[in-house]
Amino acid sequence: MNQADLTDQDPIFRLKGNMLAVTVLELARNDLARLDRQLADKVAKAPSFFNDTPVLLGLEQLTAADAELDLGALLDICRRHGLLALGARASRPGDIQAADELGLPLLPSASGRERPVAEPQTPEPAEEPVEEAAPAEPPLQPTLVITRPVRGGQQIYARGGDLVVLSTVSPGAELLADGNIHVYGPLRGRVLAGASGNAEARIFCQQLTAELLSIAGRYKVAEDLRRSPQWGKPVHVSLSGDVLNITRL
Amino acid sequence: MAQIIVVTSGKGGVGKTTSSAAIGTGLALRGHKTVIVDFDVGLRNLDLIMGCERRVVYDFINVIHNEATLSQALIKDKRLDNLYVLAASQTRDKEALNKEGVARVIEELKKDFEYIICDSPAGIETGAHLAMYFADIAIVVTNPEVSSVRDSDRILGLLASKSQRAEKGEEPIKEHLLLTRYNPERVARGEMLSVDDVEEILSIGLLGVIPESQAVLKASNQGVPVILDDQSDAGQAYSDAVDRLLGKEVKHRFLEVQKKGLLQRLFGGRE
Numbered sequence: 453m454n455q456a457d458l459t460d461q462d463p464i465f466r467l468k469g470n471m472l473a474v475t476v477l478e479l480a481r482n483d484l485a486r487l488d489r490q491l492a493d494k495v496a497k498a499p500s501f502f503n504d505t506p507v508l509l510g511l512e513q514l515t516a517a518d519a520e521l522d523l524g525a526l527l528d529i530c531r532r533h534g535l536l537a538l539g540a541r542a543s544r545p546g547d548i549q550a551a552d553e554l555g556l557p558l559l560p561s562a563s564g565r566e567r568p569v570a571e572p573q574t575p576e577p578a579e580e581p582v583e584e585a586a587p588a589e590p591p592l593q594p595t596l597v598i599t600r601p602v603r604g605g606q607q608i609y610a611r612g613g614d615l616v617v618l619s620t621v622s623p624g625a626e627l628l629a630d631g632n633i634h635v636y637g638p639l640r641g642r643v644l645a646g647a648s649g650n651a652e653a654r655i656f657c658q659q660l661t662a663e664l665l666s667i668a669g670r671y672k673v674a675e676d677l678r679r680s681p682q683w684g685k686p687v688h689v690s691l692s693g694d695v696l697n698i699t700r701l
Numbered sequence: 702m703a704q705i706i707v708v709t710s711g712k713g714g715v716g717k718t719t720s721s722a723a724i725g726t727g728l729a730l731r732g733h734k735t736v737i738v739d740f741d742v743g744l745r746n747l748d749l750i751m752g753c754e755r756r757v758v759y760d761f762i763n764v765i766h767n768e769a770t771l772s773q774a775l776i777k778d779k780r781l782d783n784l785y786v787l788a789a790s791q792t793r794d795k796e797a798l799n800k801e802g803v804a805r806v807i808e809e810l811k812k813d814f815e816y817i818i819c820d821s822p823a824g825i826e827t828g829a830h831l832a833m834y835f836a837d838i839a840i841v842v843t844n845p846e847v848s849s850v851r852d853s854d855r856i857l858g859l860l861a862s863k864s865q866r867a868e869k870g871e872e873p874i875k876e877h878l879l880l881t882r883y884n885p886e887r888v889a890r891g892e893m894l895s896v897d898d899v900e901e902i903l904s905i906g907l908l909g910v911i912p913e914s915q916a917v918l919k920a921s922n923q924g925v926p927v928i929l930d931d932q933s934d935a936g937q938a939y940s941d942a943v944d945r946l947l948g949k950e951v952k953h954r955f956l957e958v959q960k961k962g963l964l965q966r967l968f969g970g971r972e
Contacts, residue, residue, distance in 0.1 A: 601904055602871075603858025604851055620904045622854045638901070 468614055477535065478510035482518040484525055491533040502534030508559065509540040511547045523550040591628075602627065602641065609647070611663070632656065646673075655689040656701070665698075667691040672698075703811035706818050706946075707836035707874075709860075711852030713823030715844045716881035719917055720939070721820035722750040723928040724840065727943030728927070729784035730959050733815040738773065738806075739789035740832035741822035742797055748788045751778065752924025762790035765802030780929070785814075795828035803831045825859060834865050838875045838946075839906060844882045845894040853878075857903065877908035879942060884913040886959045896956055907940030911935050912955040913950055 479487070495502045507530065512522060513688055523540075530537050539557035541680050542548050551558050571624045593613030602608055602617060604624030609615075615629035625641035633645045635657040646653030646668040653667055660682055670691055677683060677698075686701040708721040712735070725737035738782050740749035740764060748754040753776045764787070771787075779968035787806075792796065812818050821832035833839060839860050843853040861867055867874075878889035880899055880963030887893040900907055911917075920926060928943070930936040934955055941951045 600861060601857070603861065604854040606858040606862065620902075622858075622902065623851060623857070624855065637904075640902075 471574055474538065475505065475507045476510045476541075477507045477530070477537075478513060479521075479526075484522065484529060487526075488529050488532075491529065491535075495533050501580055504534055504536050504612050506538045507535045509537050509556075510540075511540055511542040511544070514542075514544055514547065516544065520546050521550065523547065523554055523556070527554070527556070576672075595631075596629070601637070604641070621662075629653070642666075651691050653691075655688075655701050657689075658686045660685055660687045660698070665689055665696060667696060670696055672696050702816055704816050704838060705811075705836045706816060706838045706840060707821055707833045708818060708840045708842060708879075709821035709829060709833055709856050709917070710823065710842040710849070711825060711829075711856040712844075712849045715849050716844050716911070716917075717823070717842050718746045718750050718820055719817050719921060719927065720840065720842050720879055720881065720911075721747065722858055722926040723939040724943055724946065725816070725818040725938075726751075726778075726781065726784060726926040727928045727939060728816045728818075728946075729778070729781045731943065731947065732783070734783040735812070735818065736785040736787060736810055737818040737820060738787040738810075740798070740828050741820065742789045742828060743791065743794040744822065745789035745791050747786060747820050747834045748776070749924060750921055751786050751926065753788075754903040754924070755779065757788045760788045760790040761806070762793050762797045764806050765798065771806065794821065794902050795826060795904065795966065796825055800831060800834065807835050825855065828857070829856075830863060833860055833874075834863070836860075836864060836874050837866075838877065840877045841903070841905070842879050842881055842944075842946050843898075843899060843903070845880060845884075845888065845899055847894065849892065850899055854903060857905065862870050876905040877946070878903055878905050879908045879911065881911040882913045883910045883955070885956060889958050896953075907953070908936055908945055908954055909955055911938045 453660060464497045468494060500637045509526065511521065514609035527537055537556060539559050540551045540561050548558060569687035594610070594613060595614040595616055598608060598615070598617045599619060601620040602622065602625040604622045607626040607628065610631065612630050614631040614633070615627055616634045617627065620637040621635055621639045621641040623640045626644070627635070627641060628647045630646065630648045630650060633643050635643070638659045639657045639662050641662065642664040643655055643662050644666040645655045649668050651668040655667065657667055658675065661684055662677060665672050665677065667689065670690055681697045682699055682700055687698050688701050690697050707719050708724065710717050721737050723952045725735050728735045737747060737751070738761060739745050748757050756776050759774040763769040763776065764771050764774045774786060774787055776786045778786065782940045807817060819832040819836065822828040833918055841856060843849050857876060860876060864871065864874055878900065880896060883896070885895055888895045896907065896910055912934045912948065914935035916930050917927050920930055927933065927935050928939040931940065938955055944951045
């Protein structure tokens with residue numbers, strides 16, 4: 453790759469989209485005393501988990517029937533038990549206002565509603581929970597079609613779209629796509645579909661002999677894949693829940 | 702129009718220099734004015750294989766740094782009038798090579814020669830990169846074992862992405878596979894990858910299969926390119942490879958286990 457010229461014009465930062473799986477502390481009721489007790493129980497059972505673990509506060513289950521939430525006290529409880537609140541998701545206007553006042557970032561709620569408080573925020577979807585929130589719709593990119601062999605050490609990334617390889621993918625080569633990946637030659641390299649977190653992405657290949665398969669960060673390496681009866685066969689790979697499903701085509 | 706051929710592999714010790722010497726000599730034998738350039742600066746061997754080590758005065762690096770002219774540095778082969786060697790420097794290292802210098806020397810050689818064979822060093826660093834950068838044709842030398850095949854694959858990737866042709870978006874470098882140190886007995890015993898295995902993994906055209914042969918070591922030690930030993934299996938295999946490089950259709954030999962019969966010995970293997 454070319455060496456970057458470190459001139460004045462060169463940006464020293466990049467804004468990058470990123471998908472992180474994050475734990476959501478979802479509050480069913482506004483009962484902080486009980487939360488405190490129950491958290492203490494949890495900490496006793498799994499102390500290693502509560503070690504400055506980042507969490508997202510889910511306040512959407514609270515209804516108008518619940519009393520007004522003391523967000524400051526909730527944050528205190530979290531901090532005491534080793535949980536660091538990254539932000540909150542809330543639906544009640546009171547909670548939203550409280551979060552704003554405390555400077556706690558508000559994230560779009562799981563149902564996709566945007567936060568009604570207008571405040572400029574950097575487009576950093578890092579804290580967006582993978583399992584619930586629908587990722588922002590990426591603009592449709594044309595499919596990247598590769599007709600020559602992809603050799604070891606080469607990396608091909610179809611940003612924001614699908615990748616189709618009509619030739620061989622050698623061991624040590626890496627295919628990445630935000631969408632689906634299709635390989636019509638022998639597949640011996642690494643394949644990562646849904647590279648920025650799209651769990652709906654799939655992998656299709658004519659001959660499964662890959663070093664690694666991954667969809668939205670869930671992966672299987674050759675050591676596991678070789679034990680599959682589908683090894684060497686034309687297959688299609690999809691993600692259901694946390695499990696990579698390998699199905700014969 | 703001069704053709705620039707890089708003989709490369711990624712991995713060391715697979716037979717790049719032996720192949721460069723044999724193919725360069727083979728082209729000259731067929732009447733093409735040829736120069737073989739040693740890019741392995743600091744670990745020069747080509748002069749030994751070509752048997753001209755005692756006549757090296759100036760080298761490739763001297764020409765690049767304008768310390769000598771090309772005609773001073775070119776060493777004429779004793780056996781063939783139309784064959785020349787440009788030796789590498791033994792005292793410098795690969796950093797002494799630079800793209801502008803190499804480009805200038807190659808441009809100059811193109812005026813005079815039909816074929817310029819660039820004998821690449823092992824690795825994927827400066828020396829190997831510059832040896833392949835200006836190539837029109839690549840001969841990827843591979844041994845039938847997994848690490849060599851993997852390295853060749855890596856080199857093929859670099860040929861397709863880091864060469865001048867790739868950078869300018871021109872027609873890609875023509876890639877040929879030369880399988881060396883092939884031992885059909887060991888393939889039959891499952892100790893070595895077969896031609897088909899290697900061809901399948903690398904998916905490029907097969908230029909030739911050079912059998913593992915005592916003749917190669919003997920030729921290297923004597924400083925005579927093995928292709929000149931036309932009694933040897935390796936010499937004949939290189940000869941076939943050169944014919945194929947020039948566009949002739951020649952059937953591959955030495956791929957099967959040979960019965961050690963006297964008649965077959967006399968008639969030079971199968972067919």
